Amino acid sequence: xxxxxxxxxxxxxxxxxxxxxxxxxxxxxxxxxxxxxxxxxxxxxxxxxxxxxxxxxxxxxxxxxxxxxxxxxxxxxxxxxxxxxxxxxxxxxxxxxxxxxxxxxxxxxxxxxxxxxxxxxxxxxxxxxxxxxxxxxxxxxxxxxxxxxxxxxxxxxxxxxxxxxxxxxxxxxxxxxxxxxxxxxxxxxxxxxxxxxxxxxxxxxxxxxxxxxxxxxxxxxxxxxxxxxxxxxxxxxxxxxxxxxxxxxxxxxxxxxxxxxxxxxxxxxxxxxxxxxxxxxxxxxxxxxxxxxxx
Amino acid sequence: xxxxxxxxxxxxxxxxxxxxxxxxxxxxxxxxxxxxxxxxxxxxxxxxxxxxxxxxxxxxxxxxxxxxxxxxxxxxxxxxxxxxxxxxxxxxxxxxxxxxxxxxxxxxxxxxxxxxxxxxxxxxxxxxxxxxxxxxxxxxxxxxxxxxxxxxxxxxxxxxxxxxxxxxxxxxxxxxxxxxxxxxxxxxxxxxxxxxxxxxxxxxxxxxxxxxxxxxxxxxxxxxxxxxxxxxxxxxxxxxxxxxxxxxxxxxxxxxxxxxxxxxxxxxxxxxxxxxxxxxxxxxxxxxxxxxxxxxxxxxxxxxxxxxxxxxxxxxxxxxxxxxxxxxxxxxxxxxxxxxxxxxxxxxxxxxxxxxxx
Numbered sequence: 001x002x003x004x005x006x007x008x009x010x011x012x013x014x015x016x017x018x019x020x021x022x023x024x025x026x027x028x029x030x031x032x033x034x035x036x037x038x039x040x041x042x043x044x045x046x047x048x049x050x051x052x053x054x055x056x057x058x059x060x061x062x063x064x065x066x067x068x069x070x071x072x073x074x075x076x077x078x079x080x081x082x083x084x085x086x087x088x089x090x091x092x093x094x095x096x097x098x099x100x101x102x103x104x105x106x107x108x109x110x111x112x113x114x115x116x117x118x119x120x121x122x123x124x125x126x127x128x129x130x131x132x133x134x135x136x137x138x139x140x141x142x143x144x145x146x147x148x149x150x151x152x153x154x155x156x157x158x159x160x161x162x163x164x165x166x167x168x169x170x171x172x173x174x175x176x177x178x179x180x181x182x183x184x185x186x187x188x189x190x191x192x193x194x195x196x197x198x199x200x201x202x203x204x205x206x207x208x209x210x211x212x213x214x215x216x217x218x219x220x221x222x223x224x225x226x227x228x229x230x231x232x233x234x235x236x237x238x239x240x241x242x243x244x245x246x247x248x249x250x251x252x253x254x255x256x257x258x259x260x261x262x263x264x265x266x267x268x269x270x271x272x273x274x275x276x277x278x279x280x281x282x283x284x285x286x287x288x289x290x291x292x293x294x295x
Numbered sequence: 296x297x298x299x300x301x302x303x304x305x306x307x308x309x310x311x312x313x314x315x316x317x318x319x320x321x322x323x324x325x326x327x328x329x330x331x332x333x334x335x336x337x338x339x340x341x342x343x344x345x346x347x348x349x350x351x352x353x354x355x356x357x358x359x360x361x362x363x364x365x366x367x368x369x370x371x372x373x374x375x376x377x378x379x380x381x382x383x384x385x386x387x388x389x390x391x392x393x394x395x396x397x398x399x400x401x402x403x404x405x406x407x408x409x410x411x412x413x414x415x416x417x418x419x420x421x422x423x424x425x426x427x428x429x430x431x432x433x434x435x436x437x438x439x440x441x442x443x444x445x446x447x448x449x450x451x452x453x454x455x456x457x458x459x460x461x462x463x464x465x466x467x468x469x470x471x472x473x474x475x476x477x478x479x480x481x482x483x484x485x486x487x488x489x490x491x492x493x494x495x496x497x498x499x500x501x502x503x504x505x506x507x508x509x510x511x512x513x514x515x516x517x518x519x520x521x522x523x524x525x526x527x528x529x530x531x532x533x534x535x536x537x538x539x540x541x542x543x544x545x546x547x548x549x550x551x552x553x554x555x556x557x558x559x560x561x562x563x564x565x566x567x568x569x570x571x572x573x574x575x576x577x578x579x580x581x582x583x584x585x586x587x588x589x590x591x592x593x594x595x596x597x598x599x600x601x602x603x604x605x606x607x608x609x610x611x612x613x614x615x616x617x618x619x620x621x622x623x624x625x626x627x628x629x630x631x632x633x634x635x636x637x638x639x640x641x642x643x644x645x646x647x648x649x650x651x652x653x
Contacts, residue, residue: 099371106368132413133450134603136443165446168439170432176416181431185371225418226425233426233469233477 001294002085004115008182009122010175011093014202014247016061018122019071019090020054021247023047025267025283026075033267035284038074038083046090047071054248055266057258070108075287077295084291099185100178101170113189118290119197119238121183125207127175127223179227187237195238196290199231204244204273205251215277216244241289244273374432376461379504382481385429385465391479393463393508394620398515399533400487403558403599406452407515408464408482409437410599411617414610419471421614423621426469426477433464441600450600457488462505468621478621483509494536497544506546511554511620514538518559518596522566527575531555535585538592542585553584554593560611561601 009015029036041047053060070089077084089112098104105113131139187195201207201216208214220242221228231240249269250257261269268281275289288295377385385391396404412434415425428434441450455462464482469475483505492499500506514537520530534555541547555576557563563572576594584590597612598605 100374103371103373104368105371110369131443132438132441133443133445133447137603166444168436169444170435172444173435174416177431177435180427181374184427184429188371221418226416229415229419229424230427233424233467 001083002087003118003291004087004112005089005118005120005290006112006116006186007089007091007120007122008096008186009093009202010097010124010178013093013122013124014200014245015093015120015122016050016090017054017059017247018120018200018202018245019047019088020050020060021270022088022283022286023051023071023073024054025270026073027051028265028267029078029284030265030267030282033078033282033284034288035075035077038076041071041073043071057248057252057262059248059252070112075284077288077291080295082295084287084294086287096182097171097178100173100181105185110189113186114191116186116190116195117193119183119186119195120286121179121197121199122202123175123179123199123220123224123227125201125203125219125223128172129176130172130174176224176226179224180230183227183230183238187234194236197231197238197240198286198289199227199240199242201242201244203246203248204271205246205249207244208246216242216273216275219244241275243275243286244271246271247283372429374430375436376430376433376459376484377463377465377481378460379463381461382463382465385479385481389467389477389479391481392510392620393481393483393505394511394513395483395485395505395509396513396515397485397490397537398487398556398558399490399517399530400454402487402515402517403597404484404487404515405437405455407556407558407597407599407613408484409434409441409452410610411466411613413438413441414613414617420610420617422471423617424469424471426467428467429465430463433461437464455484455486457486457492459486462486468617470621475621480620490537493540494533497540500540500544500546503546506541506544507548509547509550511552512541512547512550513554513556515556515558518557518561518563518572518598521557521572521575522563522568524568524571527572531575531579538588539585542588547584547588547590550590552593553590554595555579557594557596558599559601560596560598561605561607563596564607565605 007015007019025033026035026037027040050060070087073086073088075084075086076082089108091109091112095106095109099109183197199216199220201219204216207219217228220231231238231242247270249261249271252258267283270281270283272280272283272285274280274285372381372384396407398404414420419425437452439445440447440453462484464484466480466482467477468480469477485503485505489499489503493503514534516530516534520526538553547553557572557576560569563569573596576596579592580594582592584592595612595616597616598607599610599613601607601609601611
C-alpha cells in the first residue's frame with residue numbers, strides 16, 4: 001500500500017528539518033513508536049545527509065531551488081505489522097513560493113501535486129503580514145515612532161522603514177494569502193480527489209514559550225485568518241487538521257537548550273501537538289493520522 | 296555571441312495588458328515596441344514566436360541581465376481579475392451570481408471591493424467565511440495603495456478605467472453554519488467612465504453585455520456629494536437616469552435586486568447631514584427602479600474605509616451586505632418591506648436593512 005505525500009511550505013518553514021526528524025524517528029524507533037522503518041531506503045544518501053545534520057544539532061540545510069529530492073520510505077505499523085510505502089519529496093520553499101509569485105510550477109512539483117493524496121502544509125508561527133497604512137500607523141504609534149513615510153513593516157522578524165513608493169510585488173504578500181493560493185492550486189490539480197491536509201505549524205516551541213495553553217488550530221485562526229477560513233469552508237475538497245511541531249527541539253541558536261537536549265535520544269527531541277491537543281515525541285504518530293483508514 | 300531561446304513574453308509589471316494579452320498597449324499606454332518593462336528585447340518579442348532563437352545581449356553590456364532561460368514547467372491561472380472569457384471558467388463549474396457595482400468616478404467602487412477583501416483577511420464577517428477566490432492577485436492589487444508596503448503615508452485605491460477588460464473579481468463565501476454549498480460570486484467593477492458613457496448613449500449600454508447577466512445591481516452614490524445640498528440631487532438623479540437607461544434598453548432582464556448604496560457614510564455623518572440624507576434615501580426605498588419597471592429600489596449606507604478620526608467604524612455596513620449575498624442563494628425572491636424607522640443615534644446603522652438584509 002502506498003501513499004503519495006506532497007510537502008508544501010514557503011521558504012524557511014521547516015520542511016527539510018521535518019523530513020530529517022521523521023527519518024531519524026523511524027530509523028531508530030523507540031519501543032513504543034507507532035511505526036518503524038521496515039528496511040533502509042534503497043538510496044539513502046539524502047536521508048543520511050540531513051539526518052546527520054539533525055542529530056548533530058546543525059541547522060538542516062536549505063533545499064536549493066534546483067534540487068529536487070524524493071525519498072521513498074518503507075514503513076511498518078508496529079502493532080498490525082502492516083507495510084506502507086511513503087513517497088516523501090523535499091522541495092525548495094522558493095519553488096513553492098513560485099506557485100504564487102510566478103504562477104508556475106516545475107514539472108516535478110506539478111506531477112507531485114497531481115498524484116498527491118496527502119498534503120503536509122508547513123507554515124511558520126510568526127507569518128509575514130501586510131498591514132494597512134492605518135494598522136502600520138498604530139504599530140508605530142505604539143512604539144513611539146513617527147508615522148510619516150512608512151515603507152515597509154515586517155512583523156515576523158524585524159521592522160524596516162523605506163520611503164519609496166513601491167509597485168505591488170506579489171513576493172511580499174502575506175503568508176496567509178499565499179497559503180490560500182498554494183492550497184487552492186493543489187486542490188485544482190488534484191484531479192477531484194478529496195485530499196487529506198495536515199497543516200503543521202513549525203517551531204511550535206516558540207508559540208508555547210509565549211502561551212503554553214494555546215492549541216494549534218487557535219494559533220492558525222489568529223495568525224492565518226484567511227487561510228483558516230478557507231480550510232474550514234471546503235470540506236468537499238479536503239479534510240484538514242492542524243498540528244504544532246517542534247522538530248529541532250529548541251532554538252538552534254540557544255546553546256544552553258542544545259546542551260540540555262543533547263542528553264536525550266535524537267528521536268525523542270521533537271514535539272508534536274496532535275489535532276486533538278495531545279502531545280507526543282513520536283513523530284510517526286503523524287503517519288498514523290494519514291494512514292489510519294488503512295490500519 | 297551565444298544564442299538563447301526566448302519564452303512567452305513576460306512583463307515586469309504584473310497587471311500589464313500586453314503581457315496578459317488583453318490589450319494592445321501596456322500599463323503606461325505604450326505599444327510593445329516602446330515599452331521598456333518587458334523582459335528582453337521588445338522588438339525581438341514582436342517578431343519571434345516562443346520557439347524562435349534570438350541573439351543574446353552583449354555580455355559586455357552594463358545593463359541588468361535578464362533571465363535568458365526558457366520558462367519551464369506548467370503555468371497556472373494569473374490570479375488577476377477576470378475578463379468575460381475567463382469568467383466562464385467559474386460559471387461553468389458552479390452556480391455563480393453576477394453582482395455589479397457601478398457609479399460615477401471616485402464614488403468608492405474599487406475601495407469597497409478592496410475593503411471587503413481586507414475585512415475577510417481579519418476573519419469571518421458576521422457568520423460568513425471566505426471560502427476561496429480565483430482572483431487573489433486582483434484583490435491584492437486593489438488593496439496595495441492602502442497598505443504600508445506601498446510606501447504611501449495615506450491610503451488610496453487605484454482607479455478602474457474603461458480600458459480595463461479584467462473587471463470581475465471572484466469570491467466564494469460560505470456560511471459558518473455550513474448549511475449552504477458555498478456562494479460563488481463574480482463582482483463586476485464597472486468603471487465610472489463606463490457609467491458616464493451609458494448615461495450618454497444607448498448604444499454603449501447595449502455593448503455592456505454583462506448588464507443582461509447581472510443578478511444584483513448596486514449603484515454607488517458618493518456620500519461626499521450627498522452630504523452637500525448643492526450636489527445631492529444631481530448625484531441621485533444621475534443614478535436614476537442610469538437605471539432608466541438600462542430599463543429602457545431592457546437590459547435588466549435577469550436582475551433581481553437593485554440597490555442605491557450611499558458610500559463614505561463617515562463623511563456624511565461628519566458633515567452633520569446624516570438625517571437629511573437618510574430622509575432622501577428613505578424616500579427612494581421601495582420606489583420603482585424606473586417609471587415602468589417592476590423592480591424596486593433599495594438603499595443602504597456604507598463606510599468602507601472611514602478616516603481615522605471618524606466616529607463611524609471601519610467597514611460599517613459591509614457585514615449586512617455580505618450576509619445578504621450569502622442568504623440570497625437560499626432566498627431567490629427577497630422580501631421587501633419598509634425600512635426600519637431610524638433613530639437619531641443609531642439610524643445610520645439600521646437604515647437600509649429594509650431591502651432584504653433582514
